[in-house]
Amino acid sequence: MAERGGQPDKDQRAQDERRGDEPSEDESRERENEGLRARLDKLSNALDAQQRDGRKSSGAWLGQDGAGPSPGSIGNAMSLAFRVLSEFVAAVIVGAFIGWWIDRLAGTTPAFLVTFLLMGAAAGFWNVYRIAIKPPGSEGR
Numbered sequence: 001m002a003e004r005g006g007q008p009d010k011d012q013r014a015q016d017e018r019r020g021d022e023p024s025e026d027e028s029r030e031r032e033n034e035g036l037r038a039r040l041d042k043l044s045n046a047l048d049a050q051q052r053d054g055r056k057s058s059g060a061w062l063g064q065d066g067a068g069p070s071p072g073s074i075g076n077a078m079s080l081a082f083r084v085l086s087e088f089v090a091a092v093i094v095g096a097f098i099g100w101w102i103d104r105l106a107g108t109t110p111a112f113l114v115t116f117l118l119m120g121a122a123a124g125f126w127n128v129y130r131i132a133i134k135p136p137g138s139e140g141r
Contacts, residue, residue, distance in 0.1 A: 091124035
């Protein structure tokens, strides 16, 4: 083997490749790519099978077509429900407190309490209505 500065000569490398002593870089890359493609195909098939099995096992509550709620939709619905509940309850409590406070200062019967309690309930319903008529996707506006 002829060497120049510690590296094999180009001609020597070409002869080795022709003889088949060492696979060329292109051949080894191709083999590596084929192996990676095979692994990717195997993993893709396994993932598809697992997703099919998951849809079949949970198909009882999803409906006949297996299309259920999106992953984040249940969380979004719960968030909206808690928001509606808190808006309504807060309005009623604030109205009742203001009415009670005015009754206490004025020394009257619970007339202001009942009046402001009803006004708080009306404000709570109005807040719930405003939330309900908002088009989907306009959360940031």
